[in-house]
Amino acid sequence: MNDTTLITELRKVTGKVWDQAELAGRDPGFDQRNFGASALVRPADIAEVVALVGFCAAHGLSLVAQGGRTGLTGAASTVPGQIICDLGAMNRVEEIDPLARVAIVQAGTPLSTLQEAALAQGLDPGIDLAARGSCTIGGMVSTNAGGIMAFRNGTMRHRVLGLEAVLPDGSVFSDLTRVLKTSAGYDLKHLFIGAEGTLGIVTRVALRLDPVAGASATALVGVPAAASAQRIVRHFLGSTGASLRAAEILWHRFAIAMNRMLGFAPGQLPLDAPCLLVLELGADSIEGATSALEDGLAAIWEEAGIIDGLVASSQAQASTIWRLREETEMIERMHHLPPSFDVSVPGGDIDAYVARIEAGLKRIDASYAPYVFGHLADGNLHISINTDGPVSHALHEAIEDVLYADLRESGGSFSAEHGVGIEKRDAYERYADPVKQAMARAIKGVIDPSNMLNPGKVISSE
Known part of the structure; x- marks a missing residue:
């Protein structure tokens, strides 16, 4: 035709x-x-x-x-x-049940649209991404999106109660369960979460919602290492006066580059530390959140070895701090298509991991000095290499060998929240468990024997 x-x-x-x-x-x-x-x-x-x-x-x-x-x-x-x-035309929040704290959402609905609809009921989807204005619920399900609140609320897999999807044979998988507790055999909705559209097209989703904090406060804290930042996070997780909503870590090289690209004035933010920690606390009022943040930092200051800190005094200042973390496309502007990676590292290994990859990358090229940042409380690190890409296949594999070595054995992952797609398919084949790969191919063969849906993604088309 x-x-x-x-x-x-x-x-x-x-x-x-x-x-x-x-x-x-x-x-x-x-x-x-x-x-x-x-x-x-x-x-x-x-x-x-x-x-x-x-x-x-x-x-x-x-x-x-x-x-x-x-x-x-x-x-x-x-x-x-x-x-x-x-799926952009299927973009409605069909229902929000404020008593059950459940939303029924069409797959093409942007995350920000759901956030706004839930907020009107004093609720929140419990997941947030920098791309909130454009990423859609169906895409987030299909990639098992994580984001800044995953350490507390889990990834998309933990937010989905049920879903509806069209299968390759045209039949409709309909499991819009609205309840948390169900023990009725295989929970097949999980086949579609993280499958990147290779097993079915998600059309509607039932999602858990959480009560939203009335207000929040933000701080930028300088620390000597990730371990110090983790002490601060542990301290606030044990706090009863406010809830920890975000704990993002920026290594110095990344923070300085972002500060320069965003055009912030020298000294506008306290950046003279090996690591910067962005903290956000939620409470019933701005005053309560700010007080809890200030008191908590004072209590843990010496134990954590805090070097410097700034508690935002206005929403504008809080937004400035978050821009430093979220507008990561600035790195893309500095370097044309730099090789970028997305890993999960067990919490106690983060400092050693960053030191190891920095040394390993310099063995490949003495000029390599990666930009590292990420979601501290769940160990998800984002890494961009300071070179214009794309690099050759052989060089990309050499970089992967440095970044991914021993991750699976230590309980981490070579792909934390960005999925596999085609960019990480070679890494999937080299680093994912062989039995897991075989099972994935078998499932694909049963559900989509003609390889019609998103062929070549996640697993090989061969």
């Missing part, structure tokens, strides 16, 4: 279809490869998703589901001959 005929036939499935020429003028999101497909279809509801899946199955076409296109591992990338299933 030629492209003209394809578009004509697709428009019989739904009127919302863009051809390749129209896609060329649209924003592809974080990855330029997202709009490589022959066409994009935007279903209005699950019936149109089912019809689109049936159309692709009948014509031997592969189908790639897309949400906010904020992924960093190429999980939503496409090539000519493929069709995109864009």
Whole structure:
């Protein structure tokens, strides 16, 4: 079928279809490869998703589901001959039950939309990402998103009570369970969480909600090492006066680079420490949160070896501190497509891990000095190499060998929250447990024997 005929036939499935020429003028999101497909279809509801899946199955076409296109591992990338299933029109918060603290949300709903709807009921999804304005609930489910609150509330896998998904044969997996306790055989919804759209297209989700703190306070604290920051985190986790909402760590090199790229004035933030800790506490009032933060830091100051600290005195100052952590695209501007990585390291190993990778990277190239930052309380570190990329395949593997060595054996992971996609598929094959890989291929073969949904992602198409 030629492209003209394809578009004509697709428009019989739904009127919302863009051809390749129209896609060329649209924003592809974080990855330029997202709009490589022959066409994009935007279903209005699950019936149109089912019809689109049936159309692709009948014509031997592969189908790639897309949400906010904020992924960093190429999980939503496409090539000519493929069709995109864009879930952006399925973007409603269908229901919020304030008593049960449950939301029923369509897959194309941006996280910020759910946050706003939940906040009106004094509730929160319990998960937050810097890309909150564009990332969608379906995409977050499909990549098992984590974010800054995972240490307290878990990843998306821990927030999902139930979900609905369209399978490759057009049938609908419907398990919109609204309760936490269910012990009724295999909990199959977990097959779709983190599967990156390779087993089914998630269309609706039932999510847990949490009571939201009335106010928050933010601080930037300078410490000599991650271990010192962890002492501070442990102290605040044991506090009864306020709840720890975020604990983000920035190594000095990253903080200085961000400060320069953001154009902050010298001395605007206290950055003269080997590590910087961003803390956010929630309480019933701003005064209560600020007082708890100030008193807590004073109590742990000497024990943790705190070098310097700043408790934000205004929302504007708090936003400045968070910009230092969240606007990480500044590193991308400094270096063209720098190799970036996303690992989980067991808490007690963080300082030793960072020291080890810095030494290992210098053995590859004496100029390598990585930017390191991440979610301290759950051990998730983000690492960008200070070189213009992309690097050669052999060099990329050498860098991976430094960063991923012994992670699985120590209980960590080579991919913490960004998924596998195509960027980390080689690493998956080299570092993931072989039995786990075999089981994944078997499950894919049973649910999607024709390899129609997002082929080549996570596991090899071969």
